Amino acid sequence: MTDPFVQVRDLTVRFPVAGSMVRAVQGLSYDVELGRTLAIVGESGSGKSASSLALLGLHDRRRSIITGSVRIGGREFIGMPEEQLRHHRGNTAAMIFQDPRASLHPYLTVGYQIAEAYRLHHRTTRRAARAHAVDMLGRVGIANPARRAGDFPHEFSGGMCQRVMIAMALVNDPKLLIADEPTTALDVTVQAQILGLIAGLRDEFGSAVILITHDLGVVTDVCDDVLVMYAGRSVEHGPVRSVLGSPTHPYTWGLLESLPSLSGPAGGRLHPIPGAPPDPLEALPGCPFHARCEYHARVAGDRCRTVLPDLAVRAGDGAHRSRCHLTAPAAVFAGEIAPRLI
Structure with missing residues (x-):
């Protein structure tokens, strides 16, 4: 029996702050197999994004203390030298960030940005990289991809920018895709399209997917397992x-x-969880x-x-x-x- 593609063991993420310590993630362990989707859910501040950023070594090492083990594809990522991490980001694992407009460079065309992500990991010409970028835009559902590759991010809607981010994340065929709130601020129709796209690409590429979300309805539609933080x-x-x-x-x-x-009594009241989450410094x-x-x-x-x-x-x-x-x-x-x- 082969090991799961992603193995997280006793992951701890802490941030020193003014003589104290923010305990963002404490003793987190889970596995994700290829072809399956794990949802990580919880309130804001529960450690969902902090744990996923730690998987790819995206925390500033000078301002964070990260311990435990993260094995992706059999390689240990905790403590891996930065040069090696750069090689594996995009190739082995990639991430879709929460705000696509903040993640795309406003002065560069979307085609250039996707092609640049491809050329960082492949010895190829600019023309070949651009052709691959156009192909990826078409695969994520952008109409007329050859023309739209020359457009800037401000010329795309929110849902289309999210598709561009998915194309950029998948341009190097990574085996792990981390999607951090990929449907935030999108209407329900576009949400369904984006989630269907991620699920379809997971099946096409045989990838493992970690989906960070607040929406439990989303979890039931596209995920196999769920971790509540x-x-x-x-x-x-x-x-x-x-x-x-x-x-x-x-x-x-x-x-x-x-x-x-929808099945509850008409006029029934919701029952919110009382109080607030504990202070992470305590x-x-x-x-x-x-x-x-x-x-x-x-x-x-x-x-x-x-x-x-x-x-x-x-x-x-x-x-x-x-x-x-x-x-x-x-x-x-x-x-x-x-x-x-x-």
Whole structure:
């Protein structure tokens, strides 16, 4: 049996700030196999983007402390020299950033920018690189790609700029694609097109995909597995149908309960999660969610505040894990009509 293409083990990302330490990611572990899509979800500040930037070595090494292991295609990326990282960014793994307009150079044509990304990794002529860039624009659904390759980013809509970013990320056929909020600020029709495009290209190239998103509806449509993050930690992880169909962590249950439902009673109120995420500067000994959790009183003693739960098997065939002291959280939620997306 071959190892998963992406193997993350005990990844920790910290940022020294004014004599203290921001704990952005703490002890994160997961795998992603080729041909599968992992969704990473959670509130803003939960560590989703920080963990994914660490995979490609995109944090400033002078201002960050990164430990653990990240193996992509059998190579260890943590501690890899910058020159080697430049070779693997784009070739082995690539990333689509949140804001395509901020990621594209306003003074260079989109065709030039895609061709430049290709020429960095291949010994080829400018003409051949431009032809490849035009081909990629056509593959991501840009009409009349030969002409549009000569246009500037401001001449494209938001959805088209996102397609350009996807073309740039895939121009070197990487086996890992990280998409950080690829549908932010796009209308639902364009969102569906972009997500369908990513899924189609994943199947065409046989790539592994990590999708960072706030939208649980997106997760159910295009992802195979989901990892729920809170305060820099994984609190629930497993197959999408298991995690979103039968959540076993109060935070996941709260995320689902705060979503509007077409099948719910007319005029029914949403139930947002009370409170705010903990201060990342503060080292918490127990469960980071306990101050906002409605169920911590059901746990004997003061364990939620003082003891960090293990990420343990809670349901299914062993692939569904969550970090909670409740002995039977699924039964607790089921007794209170747990929400389900699937």
